[in-house]
Amino acid sequence: MGRPDRTRRSLLDAAVVVLSKDSSASLAEVAATAGVGRTTLHRYFPTRELLIRALVEDALDRVADAIASTHPDEGPVIDALQRVTDTVVPLGPSLSFLHAEPEVYNARDLIRRWYEALEPVAQAIERGQDDGSLRNDLPVKWVVDAYVGAILTAWDTADEGRIWLQDAPRLVMTTIISGIATLPTDAP
Amino acid sequence: MGRPDRTRRSLLDAAVVVLSKDSSASLAEVAATAGVGRTTLHRYFPTRELLIRALVEDALDRVADAIASTHPDEGPVIDALQRVTDTVVPLGPSLSFLHAEPEVYNARDLIRRWYEALEPVAQAIERGQDDGSLRNDLPVKWVVDAYVGAILTAWDTADEGRIWLQDAPRLVMTTIISGIATLPTDAP
DNA sequence: GTAGACTGGAACAGTTATGTTCCATTTGGA
DNA sequence: TCCAAATGGAACATAACTGTTCCAGTCTAC
Numbered sequence: 001m002g003r004p005d006r007t008r009r010s011l012l013d014a015a016v017v018v019l020s021k022d023s024s025a026s027l028a029e030v031a032a033t034a035g036v037g038r039t040t041l042h043r044y045f046p047t048r049e050l051l052i053r054a055l056v057e058d059a060l061d062r063v064a065d066a067i068a069s070t071h072p073d074e075g076p077v078i079d080a081l082q083r084v085t086d087t088v089v090p091l092g093p094s095l096s097f098l099h100a101e102p103e104v105y106n107a108r109d110l111i112r113r114w115y116e117a118l119e120p121v122a123q124a125i126e127r128g129q130d131d132g133s134l135r136n137d138l139p140v141k142w143v144v145d146a147y148v149g150a151i152l153t154a155w156d157t158a159d160e161g162r163i164w165l166q167d168a169p170r171l172v173m174t175t176i177i178s179g180i181a182t183l184p185t186d187a188p
Numbered sequence: 189m190g191r192p193d194r195t196r197r198s199l200l201d202a203a204v205v206v207l208s209k210d211s212s213a214s215l216a217e218v219a220a221t222a223g224v225g226r227t228t229l230h231r232y233f234p235t236r237e238l239l240i241r242a243l244v245e246d247a248l249d250r251v252a253d254a255i256a257s258t259h260p261d262e263g264p265v266i267d268a269l270q271r272v273t274d275t276v277v278p279l280g281p282s283l284s285f286l287h288a289e290p291e292v293y294n295a296r297d298l299i300r301r302w303y304e305a306l307e308p309v310a311q312a313i314e315r316g317q318d319d320g321s322l323r324n325d326l327p328v329k330w331v332v333d334a335y336v337g338a339i340l341t342a343w344d345t346a347d348e349g350r351i352w353l354q355d356a357p358r359l360v361m362t363t364i365i366s367g368i369a370t371l372p373t374d375a376p
Numbered sequence: 377g378t379a380g381a382c383t384g385g386a387a388c389a390g391t392t393a394t395g396t397t398c399c400a401t402t403t404g405g406a
Numbered sequence: 407t408c409c410a411a412a413t414g415g416a417a418c419a420t421a422a423c424t425g426t427t428c429c430a431g432t433c434t435a436c
Contacts, residue, residue, distance in 0.1 A: 004382075024212050026423060037384040042425065078369060100288050125368075135370050138359060141350045146363050149341030150334060157333045171326060175334050179367035180313075181266060182323050191404075191412065214393060225414040230395065 008044055010034040015055050020097035027051070052101060056110055059095050064117040066091060072120045077128030081147070082173055084121060089151060089169045096155045118144055150176045196232055198222040203243050208285035215239070240289060244298055247283050252305040254279060260308045265316030269335070270361055272309060277339060277357045284343045306332055338364045 014034035018025045027048060031041040045051035070083035098114070115122075122144045128134030134143070154168040163171065202222035206213045215236060219229040233239035258271035286302070310332045316322030322331070342356040351359060 007382085027425095028423080038424095039385075039426095040383055043383085046425080048424075128369075132370060134368050135362075135366075138362060138368060139351060142345065142359050142363075143368050145341050145345045145350065146338060146359075146368070149337055149344075153333050153337030156337075157330065162329045162333065163327060171330050171334075174323075174326060175330075175364070175367070177367045177369045178323075179363070179365045180322050180326060180331050180334070181316075181365045182320060183371070195412085215395095216393080226394095227396095227415075228413055231413085234395080236394075 007034075007036060007040065010036060011041055011044055011051075012055055012058050015051060016059070016094045016097065019052075019055070019101070020094065023097065023100055053107070053110070056098065056101065057113075059098055060110075060113050060117050062091060063088065063095065067117065067120050072124040073127070077124050077131065077133050078177060080124050081121075081128075081177070082169075084124075085151070085169045085173050089154060089172065090165070092155065092165070096152055096159070099152055118148065121147065147176050195222075195224060195228065198224060199229055199232055199239075200243055200246050203239060204247070204282045204285065207240075207243070207289070208282060211285065211288055241295070241298070244286065244289065245301075247286055248298075248301050248305050250279060251276065251283065255305065255308050260312040261315070265312050265319065265321050266365060268312050269309075269316075269365070270357075272312075273339070273357045273361050277342060277360065278353070280343065280353070284340055284347070287340055306336065309335065335364050 011030065011034045014036075015030050018030050018033050027041055028038050030051075031038040034041070041051070045054060066087045067084055070080065070087050072080040072084055074080065122140055125134060125143050125147070126140050129136040129140065150172045154163070154165075154172050157163050158165040158168055199218065199222045202224075203218045206218050206221050215229055216226050218239075219226040222229070229239075233242060254275045255272055258268065258275050260268040260272055262268065310328055313322060313331050313335075314328050317324040317328065338360045342351070342353075342360050345351050346353040346356055
């Protein structure tokens, strides 16, 4: 990895840190955090929009790779979701800005790519509803969003120090799979 | 309600609409949406920060009132959560900006008030864990965040047209209470 | 060690939002 | 009707960020 690649990576990492804290932070702040001159930032990412696009695409790639690496189309669906959760959650709060950036919200193609990245998860959930391991009275779209939402919540909550990130996968899985109530059969 | 009160309300409502779509929108846009001159906006809210504070406080009041009106400390906990859900969800996507505004995130007292508003919910959940209706292997803080997160997800998802807001209370309750898996007892 | 790539600082213009002031106009209640 | 409150528009100063240019300095691969 040559110097340009390292500089580029520093900038992307710094941008994640800075922009997830304040999505309207200045590029000067990003450059400073990356330990790089503002001029250099503009050499790599001529405009703010291009920086954010690159940022989101980078994050999307990481999520898509993480999901694919767990082969969510194989084995029992609940096990598959467990693998996805264990792999994606540690990617960390650093990705939660995906949720907030207005630039993301208004770029059709980025939204499309976001749902493309989640498509394997959607398919696993559909498979689970078909084979009877997941309840089928909830729309697949809702289940996907609720599942992703739980992961985002875990990131936020861990970020605020209300839980430990290492506990997050269990909390997410228990909550989303079994819910917060005791089983009806537990009643006398 | 005199003219000043109506103007103030128009401004707050417009601010919710505009800022929840783009949290960096200009005050001119807010004023225009409220059908009010920019000068008038500044008369009511001298600075942008004060507008946002007023906005958040207004939203907090609405949520707190909605929660209180359901008396979450009475009756079976799951019924109480159902009442809270049915009452809070219709308050609508208009409140989801609570989640995004950086000004909110960086104001200690607003965060504190946010959790104060949720305190009755936290107490209900604690009560449920004590009386055995909710599983007690999850931290109360996590359960509160997961529950609120599910409502926020429902708002976002409804906003994007992936579900209908009128279905949201059932989806939220089913998902958070029972989870997305079929009951173990459903297996042959 | 040297050439070419890479970097950083400074200075600049252009744009945009904010907050203020002043004044003319409209509104609504007494 | 009349008066005081409320409003809106225009103009202004200020501040901040963006994106560009130019140049001098530094690193690195050869």
